[in-house]
Amino acid sequence: MNALIDIAVPVQSACLHCGGPVSAGERYCCVGCRSAHQLVGELGLDQYYRQRQFDPAQRRPRPEVDRQGSDLSAWVTTDESQAGRTPQAHLSMMVDGLHCGACVWLIEQALLRQPGVITARVSLSTRRLSLAWQPAATSAEHLATVVESLGYRLVPVAPDCLRNRDEAELKSLLQAMAVAGFAAGNLMLLSVSVWSGHGDMAPGTRDLFHWISALIAIPAVGYAGRPFFKSALNVLRHGRTNMDVPISLAIVLAPSISLYETFTGGEQAYFDSAATLLFFLLIGRYLDLRARRLAHSSAEQLMALGGEAATLILEDGSLRDIPARDLKAGQCALVHVGARIPADGTVTQGESQLDVSLISGESMPAKAGPGAHVYAGTLNLVAPLTIAIDKVGDATLLADIRRLMEAAESRRNRFIRIADRIARYYAPFVHATALLTFLGWITLGHLPWTSALLIAIAVLIITCPCALALAVPVVQVVASHRLLKAGILLKSADALERLCQVDSIVLDKTGTLTVGRLELQPGYDPQALAIAARIAANSKHPLARAVARAGGDLVPAAPVTEIPGKGLEWASADGIWRLGSAAFTGQADDHSSDHVLWLLDPGGKAAAFHLADPIRPDAAAIVAELAKLGSIEICSGDRPAPVAHLAQRVGISTWHALQMPADKVRRLEELRAAGKHVLMIGDGLNDAPALRAAHVSMAPTSAADISQNAADLLFQGDALRPVTLAIAIAKTTERLMRQNLALAIVYNVAAIPLAIGGAVTPLVAAISMSTSSILVVLNSLRLNAKRRRQNPSQEGA
Amino acid sequence: MTILLYLIPTALTLGGLALAGFLWALKSGQFDDLDGAAQRILFDDPADTPPKR
Numbered sequence: 001m002n003a004l005i006d007i008a009v010p011v012q013s014a015c016l017h018c019g020g021p022v023s024a025g026e027r028y029c030c031v032g033c034r035s036a037h038q039l040v041g042e043l044g045l046d047q048y049y050r051q052r053q054f055d056p057a058q059r060r061p062r063p064e065v066d067r068q069g070s071d072l073s074a075w076v077t078t079d080e081s082q083a084g085r086t087p088q089a090h091l092s093m094m095v096d097g098l099h100c101g102a103c104v105w106l107i108e109q110a111l112l113r114q115p116g117v118i119t120a121r122v123s124l125s126t127r128r129l130s131l132a133w134q135p136a137a138t139s140a141e142h143l144a145t146v147v148e149s150l151g152y153r154l155v156p157v158a159p160d161c162l163r164n165r166d167e168a169e170l171k172s173l174l175q176a177m178a179v180a181g182f183a184a185g186n187l188m189l190l191s192v193s194v195w196s197g198h199g200d201m202a203p204g205t206r207d208l209f210h211w212i213s214a215l216i217a218i219p220a221v222g223y224a225g226r227p228f229f230k231s232a233l234n235v236l237r238h239g240r241t242n243m244d245v246p247i248s249l250a251i252v253l254a255p256s257i258s259l260y261e262t263f264t265g266g267e268q269a270y271f272d273s274a275a276t277l278l279f280f281l282l283i284g285r286y287l288d289l290r291a292r293r294l295a296h297s298s299a300e301q302l303m304a305l306g307g308e309a310a311t312l313i314l315e316d317g318s319l320r321d322i323p324a325r326d327l328k329a330g331q332c333a334l335v336h337v338g339a340r341i342p343a344d345g346t347v348t349q350g351e352s353q354l355d356v357s358l359i360s361g362e363s364m365p366a367k368a369g370p371g372a373h374v375y376a377g378t379l380n381l382v383a384p385l386t387i388a389i390d391k392v393g394d395a396t397l398l399a400d401i402r403r404l405m406e407a408a409e410s411r412r413n414r415f416i417r418i419a420d421r422i423a424r425y426y427a428p429f430v431h432a433t434a435l436l437t438f439l440g441w442i443t444l445g446h447l448p449w450t451s452a453l454l455i456a457i458a459v460l461i462i463t464c465p466c467a468l469a470l471a472v473p474v475v476q477v478v479a480s481h482r483l484l485k486a487g488i489l490l491k492s493a494d495a496l497e498r499l500c501q502v503d504s505i506v507l508d509k510t511g512t513l514t515v516g517r518l519e520l521q522p523g524y525d526p527q528a529l530a531i532a533a534r535i536a537a538n539s540k541h542p543l544a545r546a547v548a549r550a551g552g553d554l555v556p557a558a559p560v561t562e563i564p565g566k567g568l569e570w571a572s573a574d575g576i577w578r579l580g581s582a583a584f585t586g587q588a589d590d591h592s593s594d595h596v597l598w599l600l601d602p603g604g605k606a607a608a609f610h611l612a613d614p615i616r617p618d619a620a621a622i623v624a625e626l627a628k629l630g631s632i633e634i635c636s637g638d639r640p641a642p643v644a645h646l647a648q649r650v651g652i653s654t655w656h657a658l659q660m661p662a663d664k665v666r667r668l669e670e671l672r673a674a675g676k677h678v679l680m681i682g683d684g685l686n687d688a689p690a691l692r693a694a695h696v697s698m699a700p701t702s703a704a705d706i707s708q709n710a711a712d713l714l715f716q717g718d719a720l721r722p723v724t725l726a727i728a729i730a731k732t733t734e735r736l737m738r739q740n741l742a743l744a745i746v747y748n749v750a751a752i753p754l755a756i757g758g759a760v761t762p763l764v765a766a767i768s769m770s771t772s773s774i775l776v777v778l779n780s781l782r783l784n785a786k787r788r789r790q791n792p793s794q795e796g797a
Numbered sequence: 798m799t800i801l802l803y804l805i806p807t808a809l810t811l812g813g814l815a816l817a818g819f820l821w822a823l824k825s826g827q828f829d830d831l832d833g834a835a836q837r838i839l840f841d842d843p844a845d846t847p848p849k850r
Contacts, residue, residue, distance in 0.1 A: 104833055186808070
């Protein structure tokens with residue numbers, strides 16, 4: 001078991017708490033880590049350090065020292081105190097930065113050691129912390145601070161926006177499945193004895209067995225069949241039909257007529273067929289719903305929260321933290337460094353720079369001084385700002401983008417899944433065949449109506465194949481598991497089917513074709529970098545961050561002052577160092593690039609650092625592969641020159657620059673009007689509406705939350721390879737689905753003449769049902785075996 | 798064949814107990830966090846932890 005491997009690293013190379021780099025001789029990378037390590041020691045939870053295992057995809061558990069505790073009261077629910085019981089307060093929070101079971105254990109134990117905590121439970125699957133405590137003994141804010149000081153980040157979750165509905169539905173399906181499985185197993189036991197004792201068995205014993213079967217089957221079918229009855233009633237009420245109608249008919253009629261047979265001492269009963277059919281169908285339904293639920297990613301949850309906390313400035317000048325959605329126009333809010341602007345407004349005080357990439361996709365920060373308009377969702381980088389709020393909630397630009405997304409969604413052609421398309425033709429066929437069989441046997445075969453009905457039910461059971469219900473969901477589950485192993489998250493259940501039809505590709509530039517973060521270019525002075533990185537570590541400006549990253553997370557220099565729009569100044573022992581723009585450091589600005597930082601030492605010597613947003617390493621190769629599928633073009637919000645340059649480097653001839661979110665949507669609609677099926681790949685908030693408008697869309701996991709939410713598939717890593725890999729898997733999946741459906745239908749159509757002829761006994765029905773289901777499941781599993789043989793190198797990417 | 802009169806109810810009762818057990822486990826949330834439960838057993842509960850519930 002991996003989690004047992006001791007990964008404690010030598011003191012010199014890594015921080016004792018977060019495992020990050022430290023400078024020589026230090027044991028901790030920062031003050032926050034030292035106090036976290038002390039806290040863990042004081043609580044007696046040192047075991048954590050021995051047993052934890054880092055997940056490289058998660059951020060390091062490095063506490064943010066200057067983090068302001070926000071007011072959580074809006075998310076806390078308190079039980080009404082009943083006589084004799086102490087009142088309890090409850091809170092659910094998403095935990096960011098969970099690496100493994102050790103993190104779960106540490107958080108739970110640390111919280112349980114706080115006075116007043118009743119339960120603390122972290123779910124590793126849903127990354128959610130559920131807390132219950134006595135409000136008299138402690139407060140939500142204090143408990144949150146404990147977890148945050150250990151280096152995790154918490155986002156409160158409103159109780160009503162949880163995935164409760166889906167979870168409850170899954171649970172009830174699982175319950176129905178358990179009941180159907182129990183009934184199917186026991187009925188089969190009884191039926192097999194009836195079949196094997198055929199002829200020898202005394203009629204009295206057979207009737208007893210039938211009566212016991214009826215006793216099990218009728219309540220079980222009544223309970224476990226509810227999902228199908230509900231859906232069937234729903235479509236019938238709207239005058240339509242789907243596969244649930246013949247299924248409901250079969251599972252209601254089969255036990256009813258068998259009960260009649262039992263009453264009259266008949267030989268054949270279909271109790272076991274009804275229960276088995278129901279059991280297999282419920283498996284398919286469960287797998288299908290689970291696949292669909294993936295769509296509700298954690299990104300969606302974060303979005304549903306309606307932004308983070310905002311700091312309100314009251315009239316007497318005091319500060320109060322409130323949820324951003326409670327802000328009102330006309331109020332004043334303070335935006336800390338590193339916080340997002342909570343609502344659209346005008347700057348009244350302070351001078352800073354904003355990371356506007358969420359809105360415009362621009363990688364360079366924008367200046368903001370008194371009088372400037374700022375938009376909700378942009379990130380404050382340099383200095384605190386006071387803003388007067390003009391627009392909140394639905395009136396903000398962020399909400400506009402969301403509306404644009406919703407509009408795009410509603411215009412998108414409703415995609416009909418292959419299974420539903422088949423069901424649409426298949427369901428009437430099933431009804432007609434069963435009805436004709438019934439009438440045929442009465443009028444032509446001169447059978448009593450009960451016998452004719454029994455044969456018609458055999459037709460229904462044979463033609464509503466459980467294999468058909470399993471054909472698509474099983475492949476779906478196998479495929480999404482394979483994609484997940486390759487670092488691709490499938491978010492909507494039918495995305496794979498849509499991905500197969502793609503014949504046109506639209507790409508964003510920044511963050512999609514490029515990595516989306518600035519990196520230091522070769523040709524710098526390593527000694528200068530060591531100093532520049534220490535100075536840069538004090539700033540959140542993207543250029544400074546890139547330099548700090550290149551220097552390898554050194555200990556920040558102090559004291560450093562940041563001059564907005566110019567650069568950083570470090571008052572060291574030997575004099576003033578400056579890191580910043582050409583003008584700030586007194587260099588000649590050659591305007592050759594936006595991305596140059598200069599370091600000026602106290603002696604007046606300067607060193608330059610060139611930075612660039614690198615192209616994804618395999619972009620050109622992947623673009624060439626994608627071009628084989630159809631037309632390919634770039635739609636970017638950036639200026640024409642860099643877009644043209646990049647297009648030329650990756651080998652794309654069609655490009656559009658200066659595209660606003662609405663322009664991108666318009667371009668996609670043009671393509672759709674021309675009959676194209678567009679795959680959109682983008683990452684910025686400005687791409688979100690386009691991602692929704694496209695036939696199918698992908699986004700890197702580095703994308704903005706909203707874009708992750710809008711995309712159908714997410715992929716990890718710096719390479720674009722997952723895009724072609726996903727298309728390849730989608731094509732295999734589609735082929736397997738078709739094979740499965742064909743297999744299921746052929747199998748059942750072959751059995752129809754038998755059923756119509758009245759030759760299908762309950763035994764034949766049971767055998768045909770199980771073998772076709774097993775065949776379909778085995779065929780789906782080929783997706784795993786096949787891919788492993790073809791691409792051993794891509795496994796476990 | 799009268800043995801069947803004992804055997805069948807016994808078999809059904811045993812099966813029913815298993816079903817009831819599963820439904821209880823489902824209802825009490827034991828299937829909510831399958832990843833976490835697998836890792837949880839690797840950690841000793843410290844002796845001085847306040848009792849849960």
